[in-house]
Structures are given as C-alpha cells and as structure tokens.
Amino acid sequence: MRQLCWLAAHSAWNRRYTLGLVVAAIALSVALLSVIERLRTDLRASFAQAVSGTDLIVGARSSPLQLVLYAVFRMGAVTHEMSWDSAQAIARHPAVAWAVPVTLGDGHRGYPVLGAPASYFQHFRYGAGESLRFATGRPYRGLFEAVLGAEVAERLGYRLGQRILLAHGHDPLAPTHADKPFTVVGILARTGTPVDRTVHIGLEAIEAIHLDWQGGAPIPGLAIPPELVGKFDLTPKSITTVLLGLKSRAQVFAMQRWVETQVGEPLMAVLPGVVLDELWQMLAVAEHGLLAVSALVAGTSLIGLVAVILAGLNERRRSWPSCARWGRGRGASWHCWSWKGWGWSSSPSYSAGSSPPWPSSSPALGWPRSMDLGLPWVGRRRASGCGSPPSPWPACRRAFGRRRAPTAWP
C-alpha cells in the first residue's frame, strides 16, 4: 500500500502544473459556492433577527413591504406620514400594551436618524426577544441629546460627550441642522441589526431642529437658536410609523382591523413576521439563481478535472502493462488511482468547501476508459502465475527511474 501511495504521489508530482491549475479551479469554484451559501444564510439571519416582539407596525397606507423595510431596516422611504393624533388614539386603545411612535428621515454622515421617545429602548426587541442594552451612557433625557448604535460609534470614532450635527436627509450633500448640535449621551451594545447603524434622538428633538424649516429647506432669515426652541410647542405633528405591542398576541388580527377601519385616517397595520415571510419568498428566486450559477461553476471545474485525468490516461497506456508486469492486478492499479484521487480530494481545496468531496470520481471514470484501451490485464496476470511476484518493488523502482522517457509513468 505504501508503495502505491508513493507511486501515486510521484505521479501527481510529475504533472504538478496541470494538476495545480485544475485544483485551483476547483478550489475557487467550491469557495464561490460556500461564500454564496454563507451570504445567503447570513442575510436571512440578519433580516430575521432585526425585529422581535413587535406585533404590529402601523403607518400610512402604502405597501406593507415598503413600510417594514423602512421602519425596521431603514431601506427606501415611505410616501406618506401619519398624524400624531391617530398615533395617540392607537396608543390609548385598551388592547395595546405599548406603542412607540417613530420618525425617520434625517441622517448623520450616511447613518439614519431615528426619532422616538426614550421608551423605545425599553420596548424594542430583536433576535430571540433580547432588549437593547447600553454599552456606555444612558437614554436621552434632554432635548439635544443622542444615543448611537454600536457601528456608528465605532466607525466614526465617537465617544460620550461628542457633539454631532444632523443632516436633513441621508445623502452626504443634504443641508445640515448646523445651528443645533447634539451631544452623545449613550452608546448601545452591538446587536447585529439595523439598530447598530442608527442615531437615536427624541421625537421633540426632531420637531425642534425643524422649527425654522419649511418644506425640506431652512426658512430664509429665520433662525431659532437652540436655547429658544422651548418657547414653541414641540409636540410632533406627524410621525412615520408606530410600533405596537399588544396585551394578547392572539388579538393581533382584531387590532389590525381596528387600526385600518376605525381610526379615521387611511392607515395600515402589518404583522412584521408575515411581511418578512413574503420577502423571503421573493428573495428565494434570486437565491436559487445564485446557487445554481455557483453549482454550474463547480460542475465545470470538476469536468475539467475529469478531462485532465482522461487525457493523462491516454498518455499512460504503457504504464498499465508495466504495472501488470510487476505482478499487480486490477485491484492494485485501482488502488493506485484511488489513492491519487483521495490525495486530491482531501487537499485543502476540498476541505475548505462545504460540498462533499468526490474521492472516487477519478478512478471510477478512469477505469472504463483504460478498459477501452484493451489492456491485457488478465493475460499478463495469468502469465505471471497469479501468485505474488518475487519482488515487485525493485521492478517498479526501475520503471520509475525511467520516468523521464517520452512515455509518462503513472
């Protein structure tokens, strides 16, 4: 067996460049396959972890998916806002355990700003029902105070006490609320959800920075300094969405119906779980497409490997009789090939990927090919007397010593 391994290793070494290329191709394709699979599961997990324990998300009537993507993942935008009065009416409903009104729309250096009462930190849940934790600091109490998500603080290098400016919109060129800086009073622990990428401020603060604004731009000639904003009514007039938790989750349908029919404003209440499920079903097509492409790539490089082996076999016609000459039969040659196959398949390229190795593909495919060549196995073996030869090893060494001859040796 050791001799066969030795043979197989040397044979592989002799065609190291071809083999190297094929192994690299397979390694790359398997890596592609596993990377795509990993991305798919990670994306799914991060989406699924993002919200938990919120029974309904209420917003102005539009597409449920649009509302959930904006309210939970800060992606896209909603076309309409809902009135503060409706939000209050919903929050007062006896079936509601908690309601957190939320306003989105402003940004800070590309990170979304979320305006919500401090009860947000108490009620919002993610993953398996975990609540938000503060890495340092505390929730906001004053007007111009902000709480940062973990990623915002880390990427921008912010600490407690840092003064930050908010922009009106998400793009870098958006006009800033330069006259009303915020102080960072808290940084949240990492959650792995969009909360990490969010700057949190109070709802009144959102109102305060827009006092001297009209229609998305500052009113020329009007500047209300931060110390004077308290003179005005800072109750929000409209908000983006309300996150609802119910006393009994079984009543979620009834509450949904109530919100959509009884509030008096055209509103929509959606179950985040159902909407996320719809999202999966839509993404499934793209996911399967990606997987199919990477599987094709992996398949192509495998076919390349087989082609190389078959070509090698053709070159090696003469090695079979010599194998047989030193007394090894069908089984031994097969072993020789399988060892080589195992060697390839257990190389790092295979073990790196998640797809199963194909240890026997080379011998299995190589075997019938060599039979086609009409190699006189049986006859030779009979001629050598069916028993073990006197000493196969020196013969093999001799043969191997001549490997630089035009004919390739296995």
Place this chain on the structure above:
Amino acid sequence: MCKIRSMRLIVATGLALLVACQPASSQDYGLGEKIRPAPAPRAANPSAGQPRNVTWDDLLPPDWDPLAALKGLDLARLKDGDPRAQKALDDLKRAWEHAPPNRSLHGQRIRIPGFVVPLDGDPKALREFLLVPYFGACIHVPPPPPNQVIHALARELAKAQSMDAVWATGRLEVVRSDTPFGSATYVMQVEQVTPYREKR
C-alpha cells in the same frame, strides 16, 4: 430501447411518489379555504396520554349561540327595510366579534390542524405564531373571530412558512384578556409542529 423505457417508468414512478408525499403547501389552498379533512395519523385515545384530535368547531363553546339575535324573528313576516332585521344582523356580527372560547378545553392536550401566521421574522425558527382555520386569514380576508385563533408558543423552534398547513400538538389554555376584542383567548403550549399531509 426497452431498458430506457423501463428507466423512464422508474423515474416517473419516483417523481409521482415524491409529489404524493409532499406536505400540503400554501399553493394547495385558495383564499378563505378551510383546511381539508385528513385522517388523523394516530387514533384518538386520551386515556393512553395521546393528544385529543380537535376540530375548529370544537373551539366554539357548545352553549354559545351566535344566532340568538335572529331567534324569534321571522324574516318572512317583516316589512322591507325593517330596522329590527338590520339590528339583529348587527347583533349577530357583534356576537361573532366577541366570540367566547370553549372553557372546557382549558388545560387539555390537543392536536389541531391549521394555517400558520408567523409572529417573528425567521421561518426556520418560529418561537411564536398564530394558528388559524382558513387560508389567507388576516392577510387578504377579514380575520377569524377571537375563538378561532390560537396563539401558539413553541417549546422547540418550529419551521414553517406563512400559511403553511400544519398539525400542532400541545396543551391548550384559555387566557383572560380584558380588551374590547374579547374577554379571553386561546394560547397553546406547542410541543410539536408537523406538516399537514392530505390523503390523495
């Protein structure tokens, strides 16, 4: 040639078997369609600790009559536009909106087929979901009455997509909830969720 034909036959039979063994998926049901009866996999035998097979009609209290408002009202004798007819109909609908649960089922181990409405985001690991009697409930059609919704708490993470038909096995509880939507709701401590397969 013969070989190829027999191979084809084998493949076709295999495919047919595969299709037949598939669990009922959301494609199999139309909007508002109730779950079609399937044979219970195990004989109901409460004495042996087996869960009792329960239908959605069993969840209605036996002594509760939503049609009470219409009793004693002979529609044929009323004049057109009679306010009593409309009032009776409104009362009937209100009665359904506040439908009480069947308290005799409290604490029983039951097995019930229904459609899944996920409450959390991950379809591979559902901790909480609602079980409803008909396809599309709440999403496209008006919601079922309160005593036709079960709030399921899975002990082990269940794997089901929105509107998948499943068997849920577990202990049913009637939980008080003083809200305008009813005084009590069903909560089920689910031990097992299995795909619902129809006999074809």
